[in-house]
Amino acid sequence: MPIDYYKRQWLAREVPATATCPPLPSGYHWLEWREDRLDLHAEVLANAFAEETDARLFPSLSNRTGCRMLVRAIRDLTGFSAKASWLIAGPAGPIASVLSSVDFNVGMIQNLGVVPDMRDRGFGSALLARALAGFAAVGAGRVELEVTVSNSAAMSLYRRFGFRAYKSSYRPLEVPDRSMVGLGI
Ligand SMILES: CC(C)(COP(=O)(O)OP(=O)(O)OC[C@H]1O[C@@H](n2cnc3c(N)ncnc32)[C@H](O)[C@@H]1OP(=O)(O)O)[C@@H](O)C(=O)NCCC(=O)NCCS
Structure with a gap:
């Protein structure tokens, strides 16, 4: 089966000594x-x-x-950080999540996501700011995360927050071979 390779990058930035988090829009908490x-x-x-x-x-x-x-596995990490793990909820329930850990004073964003119909309203930025504040509160000096480079929304968010790449890798993905479709094998 043919294989596509997706570039992944590790990004990092310093954690500010005190990080602030802008308020959420009305109706969200x-x-x-x-x-x-x-x-x-x-x-x-x-x-x-x-x-x-x-x-x-x-x-x-x-x-x-x-x-x-996955969430259970993250919760079970030795360095799981409750202070940098949050949900944002609105009138219809939770819409955004960030889960994080801290190891040897390095914060790690394990996962971050906003449901599709609530994007481009600042919730992704709010999650990241809240996680940074959590890392600052526990004394982490640096924060890292891993991202798929073709994920332009995520890359744009992280760059805007001052994250910079320091390592790359490639992840393989098997893709169905079009010439085999319909052959029943
Ligand atoms: C990546 C992701 C979390 C971004 O979430 P988001 O809520 O859309 O992020 P924001 O709204 O803060 O930022 C998106 C854009 O909206 C703009 N924006 C921010 N606040 C805004 C507001 N109040 N009103 C309108 N636009 C706003 C931002 O400037 C940003 O533009 P950019 O293209 O310059 O970055 C979201 O696309 C997602 O969940 N993707 C799927 C999961 C994923 O890929 N997670 C990351 C894995 S590493």
Whole structure:
């Protein structure tokens, strides 16, 4: 089967000593990390990633069950950071999620997503600002994340926040060979 390769980059920036977070629009509020909100994070992430290339590169992002397992795995990390893990909820329920960890004073954004019909209103920026404030509160000096370079919305968000690339890798994705379609094999 033919294989496509997707470029991934590691981005990083310093954590400001004190980070502030702009207020959310009226009707929206923050929900801090709580164990009984685990499935809400999973639901938001499943919606956020459903149509994204990352869901093909990382199949656990492509459905609710996979996202539940992923959120549990992140929660179980030794360095899981409740202070940098948040939901944003609006009148119809949760719409955005960020999950993070801290290891050796380095913060790591494990996952960040906004449901499709709530994008381009500043919620992605708010999540990132809130995670940075959480990292600052626990004394992390640097924050890192990994992103698929073709994900222009995410790349644009992270660059706007001052993240810069320091490492690249390529992730393979098997793609169906068109010449085999219809042959019943
Ligand atoms: C990447 C992602 C989180 C961005 O979320 P978002 O809520 O659209 O982000 P923002 O609204 O803060 O920023 C998007 C754009 O809206 C603009 N914007 C910010 N606040 C705004 C506001 N109040 N009104 C209108 N536009 C606004 C921003 O300037 C930004 O423009 P840019 O293209 O210059 O970056 C979202 O596209 C997503 O969930 N994608 C799928 C999951 C994913 O890929 N996650 C990242 C994996 S590494």
